Amino acid sequence: MKGISKGIDDRIAEMAVVGLGYIGLPTAIMFANSGFNVIGYEIRKEVVDRINSGRAHIVEPEIDELLKKAVESGRLKATSNPEEIKNRDVYVICVQTPLNEDKTPNLSYLESAVKTVAKVMKKGSLVVIESTVPPLTTVKMARLIEDITGLKAGEDFYMVHAPERVMPGRIFKELVYNSRIFGGITPESAELAEKLYRAFVKGQTFKTSSTVSEVVKLMENTFRDVNIALANEFAHLAHQYGVNVFEAIDLANTHPRVNIHTPGIGVGGHCLPKDPHLLVWPAKDDFGLIRLAREINDGMPLLAKDLLFEALKTVNLPPERTVVAVLGLAYKGDSDDTRNSPAKAFVEAIEGDVKEVRTYDPFVEGTHGSVEDALKGTDAAVIATDHSEFRSLNWERIGSLMRTRILIDGRHVIKEPPEGFIFKGIGRGDC
Numbered sequence: 001m002k003g004i005s006k007g008i009d010d011r012i013a014e015m016a017v018v019g020l021g022y023i024g025l026p027t028a029i030m031f032a033n034s035g036f037n038v039i040g041y042e043i044r045k046e047v048v049d050r051i052n053s054g055r056a057h058i059v060e061p062e063i064d065e066l067l068k069k070a071v072e073s074g075r076l077k078a079t080s081n082p083e084e085i086k087n088r089d090v091y092v093i094c095v096q097t098p099l100n101e102d103k104t105p106n107l108s109y110l111e112s113a114v115k116t117v118a119k120v121m122k123k124g125s126l127v128v129i130e131s132t133v134p135p136l137t138t139v140k141m142a143r144l145i146e147d148i149t150g151l152k153a154g155e156d157f158y159m160v161h162a163p164e165r166v167m168p169g170r171i172f173k174e175l176v177y178n179s180r181i182f183g184g185i186t187p188e189s190a191e192l193a194e195k196l197y198r199a200f201v202k203g204q205t206f207k208t209s210s211t212v213s214e215v216v217k218l219m220e221n222t223f224r225d226v227n228i229a230l231a232n233e234f235a236h237l238a239h240q241y242g243v244n245v246f247e248a249i250d251l252a253n254t255h256p257r258v259n260i261h262t263p264g265i266g267v268g269g270h271c272l273p274k275d276p277h278l279l280v281w282p283a284k285d286d287f288g289l290i291r292l293a294r295e296i297n298d299g300m301p302l303l304a305k306d307l308l309f310e311a312l313k314t315v316n317l318p319p320e321r322t323v324v325a326v327l328g329l330a331y332k333g334d335s336d337d338t339r340n341s342p343a344k345a346f347v348e349a350i351e352g353d354v355k356e357v358r359t360y361d362p363f364v365e366g367t368h369g370s371v372e373d374a375l376k377g378t379d380a381a382v383i384a385t386d387h388s389e390f391r392s393l394n395w396e397r398i399g400s401l402m403r404t405r406i407l408i409d410g411r412h413v414i415k416e417p418p419e420g421f422i423f424k425g426i427g428r429g430d431c
């Protein structure tokens with residue numbers, strides 16, 4: 001440990017970041033701009049070329065100038081040739097861990113990345129897995145490295161699980177100021193990783209075992225998914241009782257120990273819809289609360305569909321003659337990410353029943369050019385993503401372009417229903 005530890009102190013430890021996506025690229029940039037020499041390994045050649053020309057392939061505030069700084073300083077370069085990441089002191093693995101169709105974890109990307117690293121690493125290397133993984137995965141990957149290299153985990157190489165906790169849109173701030181956990185297969189491994197990340201982490205840092213770290217990360221996102229499901233169940237109840245659930249939540253949250261989350265058209269992204277399954281998947285039938293929460297959240301686009309069809313009924317407009325404009329395709333506001341987006345699930349839920357579905361999302365290519373363009377001659381507008389642009393629309397002007405003025409709010413963007421519209425919103429039992 002002496003060698004690599006000194007190398008970390010002096011910022012001369014040579015690093016490789018494997019996987020340059022939403023997490024890997026910002027992480028590589030942070031280490032490079034903290035003084036380390038970083039090679040980013042990425043199998044997508046077009047991504048490698050973009051990064052080496054200083055142009056980011058993901059949308060994130062500050063990323064362009066920070067990437068440029070890292071590349072122009074000569075401390076960050078990208079490659080798709082594993083030979084170029086041979087004998088590095090540190091390997092940080094940031095690859096996706098999606099679900100299979102049957103909701104079981106798909107660790108093929110992780111295994112492939114670990115095998116790549118095992119083939120090029122050296123004795124004394126530190127291997128960090130940032131990916132969100134099922135509990136016990138890090139120790140399994142350590143065995144895989146032992147089988148390939150003949151090295152002994154914890155003695156001849158160090159291995160850590162160091163999950164990210166960053167919110168897209170605030171990644172660079174949160175990489176620095178959020179607290180961080182380092183779960184080592186041995187205490188020395190955790191200590192080494194903590195020292196490494198303190199090159200840019202200003203938040204609190206904690207050390208534990210790799211399995212505890214894996215469970216903590218999954219608990220965090222499962223906590224949020226279950227609490228969003230509770231808020232969504234409150235929204236269903238609000239329609240039963242004819243109340244505005246958002247007014248009720250604001251008042252309930254004045255209680256010092258209550259923090260009810262925000263109901264909406266669903267839970268998207270590549271974390272919250274997935275992580276609860278990574279936590280409970282070995283126990284096929286148990287853990288009903290966690291599984292039921294997933295079903296509640298996945299069912300929210302259908303509540304938006306019910307509200308739309310109720311509105312059509314009030315004007316005797318048959319769905320098959322209705323033209324609907326869906327505002328927003330991304331899974332959350334001011335993001336371009338449509339992975340597991342409830343907005344897309346909503347489009348799929350209605351497109352077989354209505355005459356035409358148009359979409360407009362300022363961050364997603366292939367949609368209409370503007371709100372006005374999407375809404376001209378339509379019968380209903382459905383807000384499916386809380387993009388900032390949708391909070392300040394001129395509904396009087398938009399209404400004059402529409403054939404029928406129906407407005408459905410799936411993301412609590414509209415506080416006061418606009419004049420002249422048939423308005424319905426998720427959780428707005430008062431409308």
Ligand code: SAJ
Nearest residue numbers: 165166167168228261262264266267268269271272331332
């Ligand atoms: N949502 C609700 N109600 C809420 C909060 C969120 O319906 O009260 C919905 C959002 O609209 C969205 C989904 O849930 O569709 C998830 O959004 P989110 O902003 O709560 O969380 P994510 O998916 O952005 O979580 C990210 C993840 N990190 C990355 O994607 C790199 C996750 O691993 C982090 O733990 C999380 O941010 C975080 O907050 O740290």
